[in-house]
Amino acid sequence: MKRISLTCYLILLLAPFAQPELSVAEDQPSDVTRPHFQVSRPPINNKIQPDRVMHADLSTFADEAWILPVRSFHLSPGQIMSRALSMPGLRPFVLxxxxxxxxxxxxxxxxxxxxxxxxxxxxxxxxxxxxxxIRAAAPGITILPVNGNDIATRLQIEHYPVLITATSLEQ
Known part of the structure; x- marks a missing residue:
């Protein structure tokens, strides 16, 4: 087992050195090949502030009729048992x-x-x-139609409505 691991390690270590060098046929491209060598770069926008948090309300940008109806077969209305969660940094959301x-x-x-x-x-x-x-019941809250099966499976829940925060799951 160690022999295979050592062999794999050596292959990965030496792989960059095994590639052939690039050779240049001519320093200057000819008139025929010039368009293929021209590089177009997108303009650099230095006005973006990376430390600024932006929140997008996606419900205002697209007609959601194409996604409806939404059915989450792993979820149904009902009561849930509150429990603690440990998901640091998770923004609160509801199902x-x-x-x-x-x-x-x-x-x-x-x-x-x-x-x-x-x-x-x-x-x-x-x-x-x-x-x-649904949106009229909670004005001011962004509510998007989404299939909840994956969330239900990962959080081991079967019912909604539910509030999910970084520290708890509650109704």
Missing amino acids: VGDDPQSLAWLRQRATELQEMGAAGLAVEVADNEALAR
């Missing part, structure tokens, strides 16, 4: 649907969710009207 329980939950917690800067993922939405009802 909701267009069911009465989710709409009531959003109305009840809208101010709290907005104050903490939570985003919303509508994981069960039939059409544009249902998405509009």
Whole structure:
């Protein structure tokens, strides 16, 4: 086993030296090849401030009708057990649907969710009207239609509505 590992290590170590050198046929390209050697570079924009945080509300840029309906087969409306999480740096977000329980939950917690800067993922939405009802229940919160199956699997949850923060999962 060590022989194979050592062999692989040596191959990786020596690989850069095994490549042939590039040879140049001519220093100056001819008129025929000149267009192929011209390099066009995009302009450099030095006005971007890398330390500035930008938040995009994607719901205002595109018509979301093409993605609807959204169905998350691993999730359904219901009660969840609150539990602690350890996901440092995670921005708070909610999983909701267009069911009465989710709409009531959003109305009840809208101010709290907005104050903490939570985003919303509508994981069960039939059409544009249902998405509009969800957004109306929590004005000021970005809510996007998204399939929640992967999130449900990774966080081991089966029900929504749910608030997910860096430190907890709660209803």
